[in-house]
Amino acid sequence: MAESARLTVLSSKPDRRKFTLGVTASVASVGLAPALFAQDAGEGWEQTVKKVLGDAKPIEGKVLIDLPEIAENGNTVPFTVSVDSPMTETDNVRTIFIIATANPQPGVATFHFSPLSGKAMVAGRMRLARTQDVLVIAELGDGRFLMSKRNVKVTIGGCGG
C-alpha cells in the first residue's frame, strides 16, 4: 500500500475529525506532564525487558531496526524490524518484542512468527512520547535472545502508551 493510498483510506472515514482532535489533545497532554511520565517510564522499561528475557543474556546488535533518526510526529513513527534468519525448522525467530523506553507504557507490541512466516520481518507505526531509545528483542527458536537499540529524536511527542 502506497503512503498516498493509505491517506486516502483514512480521510474517507467518518471518524477522521474525531481522530484529528484526539491527536491534537494528546500532544497537549504530553506537554503538560512530562516529568510524571519520565519517572514511571524509567522503572517501567527495565521491568518489561526483564519479563521478556528472564535471566537470559541477549546477543547484541543482530536485530535490524529501521526507524527515523528524527520523528517529527511522535504519534505515528514508522518502523520496520527484522532478523536475518532462514526461518527453517531448526533456525528461526519465534517472537519479536518492541519496547519504547520512555513511553508511559514501554511495551509497544509483541509479534509471533511461525514456520509459514518465511521471513522474520514486520513493519508498522508506533507512538513515541518523546526522544528516547527503542529496544527490539528477538527470541529465537533455540531459546536464545537477540537485542538491538535505536535512538529516535521526537519533535512533537505522541501520547504513547
Next chain:
Amino acid sequence: MAKARIKLPESTKVGDVIEIKTLISHVMETGQRKDADGKPVPRSIINSFKVTFAGQEVFAAELHPGISANPYLAFFMKVPGPGELEFTWIDDAGVKVVEKMKLNVV
C-alpha cells in the same frame, strides 16, 4: 471498528515469500489522555491480531497503546500452496473483525 484493508500480491507461486499489508481504522485510545473536562478518556485499542492460512497460524501480534491509531502492519508468508487467509482483529470491547481472502497461486 470499520472495515479493514488487506493487500496481497495479485498472483504467487508455491515457495514464494510474499508481503502481506494490512490496515484497519481504529482510534487506539491510549487511556493516558484527559478530555476537555479533565476526565480520563478510557483505553480502547485493538489488542490482538492474528493471521491464519488454511487454519494454520502465519503471524500474530499483541498490540499495546504504543501502536498508532489506525494500525498498519506488514509481514511475510512463505506460500505453501493454494488456500485462504483469515485475518482477525479484536479490540478491548471484544469487537472482532474477521476478513477472509483467497490467495491466487499459479
